[in-house]
Every structure is written in C-alpha cells, then in structure tokens.
Amino acid sequence: MTNHWSDIQHSDCALIMGANPAENHPISFRWLTKAQEKGGKIVSVDPRFTRTSAKADVYAQLRSGTDIAFMGGMIKYALDNELYHKDYVVNYTNASFILKDTYEFNDGIFSGYDEPTRKYDKTQWAFETDEEGNPVKDMTLKHPRSVFQMMKNHYSRYDADTVCSVTGTPKEDFLKVCEAFCATGAPDKAGTILYAMGTTQHTVGTQNVRAFGMIQLLLGNMGLPGGGLNAMRGESNVQGSTDFGLLYNNLTGYLGAPTMLHPTLEAYNEKETPSAGYWSNKPKFLVSLLKAWYGPNATKDNEFGYQYLPKGNKNYSHINLFSAMYKGELEGAFLFGTNPVVGGPNAGKEKEALGNLKWLVAADLWETESASFWQKEAGSNPSAISTEVFLLPAASSYEKEGSVSNSSRWMQYRWQAIKPKGQSLADLEIIHEMYLHLKDLYKNEKTPAAKPFNALDWNFGKGNHPDIDLVCKEINGYDLTTGKLVPGFGALKDDGTTTSGNWIYSGFYPEEGNNRAKSRDNKDTGGGNYLNWSFAWPANRRILYNRAAADLNGKPWSKKTAIIWWDASQKKWVGNDVPDFVVDRAPTDPGGTNPYTMLKDGVAGLFAGNLNDGPFPEHYEPFESPVANAFSSQDSNPAIQLFDGEFNLKGDYKQFPIVATTYRVSEHWQSGSMTRNQEWLSELVGHMFVEISEELAKEKGIKNKDKVIVSSARGEIEAYAMVTKRFKPYTIQGQKVHHIGMPWHFGYKGFATGDTANRLTPHIGDANTTIPEYKAFLCNVRRAN
C-alpha cells in the first residue's frame, strides 16, 4: 500500500476492485465505514455481488478478466469529460514527454514484437531526448506524439458501449462508477483504489495494476491522504517476506537478483543503476547487503563477495518450479508454512510433481495436504512414491517473538506469549540449526560447492537458539568504522564500510536499545498517521510520494488533502508525515518539483516502457475465454509464456462454456490449513461449495445444496451447489455467458474437508510476474448424480 489502513478514512471515494475486504480484510472495513460516515463513497466492481458490494454506494458487475477494458473506459471518460487534475498531470507525470516514432501500436500489438520468442524489444518504446539526454517535453500536452495525446488516442477505442459489451457491465452502472470515482479529480478530493488477488491473478495482472496507477495519476490521487494505490495483502507477513527477497528475482529490498547478464559487480551496477533518481544509490545498498551476508569475506578485492551469490539464467517462478519438478529436474524441496497441493494452480499436477522429488522438508504447524501428498487419502499409492518426507513441527506466531510487516508497511512486533507447543520450534531456530548442521558438514571442505557456503558470515549468538536481537541489528546495518548501528539507509556506502541486510528497513533500529518495531505509543501524531506506533518502511514514512500532495510551490492542493508542505521560514518540508523528499530541498531548487524521487525523471509514468507486455495497458482476453477479443485480433496477452504438454492444458469454450473464478471466505484462510484445523471455524464454514446463479441452476436442473461436479481441462471436483442471486448471467457481445465462483480453501485434511478448487485452475501466468491466472478460467457444471 502507498497509504495505510487508518488513512482510508480520509477518502472521498474508495474504488474496490479485484478485492472483497468486507470478507477477506474485515477490520480494514472499519476505516472504509469511517470514510462513508464522513460523506465518502464506496464503489465495488466485482463479478459477484459480495459482502463489500452490499456495503457499497455503487456496485457494478464485470466479467472476470476484463478489468483493463473497464479501466480503459474510465480513463477515456476522465479525459473526454476533462475531469483529470490538469496541474498534477502536466507537472508530476510524463504526460508532456514526446515519444520517438519507433513507438507504435497496431491491432493489439505494440512495436518491437518478436512472435517466435513472444517478446518485445522495449527500446522502441522510448522518449525523444535532447543533447544532454533529457526527455523532450511539450507542457501544453498538444504535441501529437506527447504521452498525453498518444494515451488519449490509445483509449479512444474504449467507448462505453464497446467496454460494456466486453465486461458485461450494464452501461448505466459503468457510467455511475466513472462519475463517482472521477469526481476525485478535483484538487480538494482524494480517491483511493483498493485491490487484491482479483487484480493480480490474471495473465494481464501487472497491467491491471498499471491501469489503476494511470487513473490515480490522472485524477491526482497519488501521494494524498485518502488516496493512493493500495494492495491489500492476504498474509500477515507476505509484505515482509517479499521485502526480504523470498522470490527468485529479488534479493532483499527489491535489489534484483544477479543473473548471467551480470557476470561481475561492475556489470551489475552498470546495468542496474539508473543515472538519476534515488535508485542511483543502488550500489551502496548492494555492497552493504553483501557485507551483511559475507562479513570479512567480502572485500574490495573480491567484489565484496558478489561472486558468491548464485546467478540464474531463466524464470524460476512458481509454475516453472513445479514444471521442473514434474520433469524430475529437482531433487529436493523445502516448504515453510505453505501448501501448494491446495494453493497452487493446477494443484493435481503439483501434487504429482512432489512425488518426483527425492526428499521434501516441510516446516508447519499441521500435517498439510502437501506434507502428506503420498497418503492414500490424497489419492496416491504410497508404495509407488519414493520421496522421503521430513515434517518439522513449527511454533505458531505467538509462541515466539519477531516482527511482521502489514499491508501498510508497518513493522509491528509480536512478543512471545507462551513457549512453543510440544516439541515445536520457531522457524528462526529451525533455519539456524539447518545452517549449523550444514556448516558442520562443510567446515573442512575446500570444494567449489563448499566455498560460497563457507563464506557466509553467520553470527547470531552461541548455541542452538539464535539471538533475534542480533538478527534485527544485522537487518538494520552497522557502520563498520565505528561499530555502531547506522541511523538509516542514507548512511550506507559502497566502499565496504557499512552493512545492511535490507536497506529499505535500515533505520528501524537506529541505536542500541531502540528497535522501533516495538514502538507502542498510539497517540495520533496528526492525520491519523501514528508516527510513534511501530515503524513503517522506508524511513517511517506513512504515505509514499507525499510531496505530490503539494503544488509546484510546495503548498497543499487543498487544506483537506494537506499532508506535507514547504515552510519557507524554517526552509524545510513540514507536516503530518515523514516527507518523501529531501527535507530541505526547496520547491525552487533543482528537482524541487519532482515528487517521484525513486524514478529517473522524477515524475510518474503514465507511459511505462519497462514492462514486458506494453507501455499502456491493453485489453486481452484471459487464456481461457468464452469470446474473441473485441479490441483486437490478439485474443490473449501476446507476451505470456506458454507451457508445454500437460502443463498447458487449455479448455475450449464449446466444451467448457462457463467462466469461473475463485475467492475466499472470512472464516477460512488461504489453503485452509490454519483454519480447517480449528474447531470453531471448521464448524462455521464446513463444506466446499460452488456459487451459481438461479438462471444457470434452472438450465442445469440444479437445486440449492445439490451435489455438483465442476470440470475444467485440468480435472473435476465435487461441491455443494449454492444457488444465489449474487451471480447473474452476463451478456457479452450479444451472447449469454454464465459465471460461477468457488472458495479455494478446501482439501482432504483437517476438521472441515472438501475438494480443492485449484485442481481446476490453469498453469498460465502474467507476462511480467508469472502470477498464475487463478481468477478467470473456463469450466462446466453438472449434477453429481
């Protein structure tokens, strides 16, 4: 989230799309309700009339996978009706930049497309530059090749009638949503967008988010209290685990993981460091990380240990990982509190893949479906599966201590309430012990494999239980010349004299005895930002890009949307938050009107040339769709990776004519292992069900509570039919299309059991993130008997 939970109360309009917070983030709704009480509006756009929709002022249905059509229509509405915030767009975005004539868009394809590799040459999506390399601009926005005019042209095709024929939204509802949300383009209004996996789990997931970003920039909502672009995260520390680099492509703090394209530290720095913007400091963050990981073994002479890091040469993300496992290319795997046999896409295939491992280590509180994939009740033949499985009992969140980062980037501390149950142990200790045992095996070896592992600097106290305080300090970082903790990432250097395990968190532990994650002063320090409660990365800042809430002169756009402003007498930025700006850089100084400090040009990108599938979001149909693309002859995203054979089974709409999506219920959590193993929650929602419209039920002769079979190209599951008014048939390009939905929490373990929805979902991912397309696929439904 660029903003935070309690900040939502300042919103004049909250557009909730691809999310259902009333169900899945229930307590967040307190702040939405507060906004509503102050006169703000809630808008819900969802394929299903959800609990969030029930609380909304405006509801519009849309077919799963058509968000870009919807948002493209909203962009056109804002432009046509001149509802955008002109000063903001001209000065704080790249709307004025002139595009080179190599950039083109034609029938669903951007320039630079190479069909055999399904990749774009992105250098063709560039700006005209002057002799000094600065972008050429037209501040009147009238130049035909300005970003503004090119954007206007791109979305001219997204008229309300075409949009609604694709999304299936009643036109009057679509227009009501546009009217309500675009009203926040007024300088004294702020609108927020709240989204979750309904947005990201598509083959166009990244571009869905981009479309949200574009409308927020057009309406001048970024950086404002009550505004922003806010991803509601589904796990208590999925923000933190992402920040700390548990994805193949990132080290900590969003430093890209080295690949074979970066053979040396010098090559990495040259390729990955922009010439301007805050990321120009990247070498300082990477060297400080290397010093944290390799300590005295990281020296100037050995590129600070850069060569110890593994260098990949391909996409190692979840689907590719399971594809490799299925082919027998992997021998061993660790699962830390994760359950892909229920939560992974095409879960039946992922279960089979686990059987091709030699060994599997699972650390969990429960005997999950994944740890017990070899059992008869999993549909497996144990004697035919030779995988060794190690199931390690892990302690729960309050049986240990440590911090977690919520969606708002607030790093809050959990104290230990009770010792771990039975023989279970904290994951911190399990990981530490694993290191110690491996170190013991490698200590006398000098082999190529031993060398990088033995180079790790691992000093977390003596004995089996690691000292968490030492871990915290290593994350924050030290000044090695003084031995003291660094006060923040501004102090980090690229000469090997500082360390920091995760630069974006640097400053949470600025001096001995002051772990700011433990801060519990809940006095409102102004604007509901609670600056002394916990620590928000980066630099305890609560609203990102907050310089953009002030005009060119440093004055708030309005009194109501004020957060920080330039105080000429003190010669610094002051207000209710930590400024997201050099604190003494005056508006009249060079760069003083460039609020997007992380970016090279200092302004936000309405046009973004760095994504794999195009600089403007364009509508493509989901991988499995009941209709052809009405916007171009490209049906699905041309830049997605296609998988082979059994990992790419695709359903045809004639055999599987119904659009399906998955969702969650308030009483269960993710793959269900944490909730289906509890008595009360199991009793509250005890059965797998599929929600179908009254119209579809009638066509199929299905009654409420009947057992039905849902089938897709990947498999079949059984569920109880829940016949509701919450789904309605859609009219898509004149054709009637049914839409169903089902929860994905169920498996065969725990008190509440049921078939796994992900047995139906496809192995296909987004063009940038490879996040699987769980949220739009084709299926069919029939009575079970």
Add this chain to the structure above:
Amino acid sequence: MVEINLNRRQFLKLSGATAATLAIVELGFNENEAKAKTKEFKIAKSTVTPTICCFCGVGCGILVHTKDDTVVYTEGDSDNPINEGTLCSKGTTIRQVYTSEKRIEKPLYRAPGSDKWEEKSWDWMYKTIAQRVKDTRDRTFVEKEDGITVNKTEAIASLGGAALDNEETYLLAKLMRGLGVVYLEHQARI
C-alpha cells in the same frame, strides 16, 4: 471491565520497548470482588502478551492471555490503532491455533515407499536433512557456466515464508542464497 481496560492500556504504554507482559492482578484489580461476581473468571491471574494477528495483512493487534502453560483467552488489542480492539472471526478464534488437537508436536519422518509417519528426534532430522541437502547440492552444483561464475544448484527449491516473521525470512533468504538455491519462491507469487 472498563477499569481493566484502562489499566491494561496504561501498562502497555509504560512498557515501551521492553517485553510487554503483565499479570492483571498486579495492577490493583480486586480479584476477590471479581470472583464474587463471577465464579469462573478464567483470565484472572493470566499473563497478557500483545501480538499481531497471524492471518491477513491488516495487522490487527491481539492480546494473548496465558495461564498454567496454556492459552486461556485472546481478545483484540484496544491500544492498536489499526483495529482498536476489534477482530474478525479468524482473529477471534486465534486461541485454537494453540489448543487444536491437530497440531503436530513431534518431528515426523516418512521413509520411501512407506505408508506411515515415524517419530524421530530433532537431532536425527537435522542431521539427515543436512546430509540430503549436501548430497544433492554437491552433485548438482554449478560453479561456472559459459565462463561466468554462477555458484548455483538448480536441484533444490525453497517455497513459502509469508507466515514467517521478518527476522526468519531474512535468515531463510540468506541461507538459501548462500547455498546457491535459485528456485526460491513464496506465496507472494501465488
């Protein structure tokens, strides 16, 4: 109950950066009077520890009441500015994460081809796992590829971590990258 809440709030504020636990009885709460009003006042003499909910990413504060080596009660932390004491159905039942009979309490091992778990000691598990990791890693380790130092193994994967604490994810990332693991993924992708 109002008095209890005020006391608790005052205490947790005072506690600042130090471990925040308390016995309610120490705050001058009249235990006898409470007992007179209710026969089974389960949280009397309980220790209260603040935590953050383990479910979604809202980050609600929860107070865990423990007594006699078990969790007797949990409630929303009214000091936490996000939830101000309120909780959803999952946060409300967080006690059962501890008390559920389904919790595994011992390390379990499944041998190749076997149809059952066997209980093993932690030490045996660590030693055997470390041996398996080393065996796979040493056989599959690639030091150089096309003349470039790559120091990786593509035969070991690590998945998960969104339910771990920050400090745990940090150690996990350090260990796995240190081993040369490139198939490093977690729930943010799925």
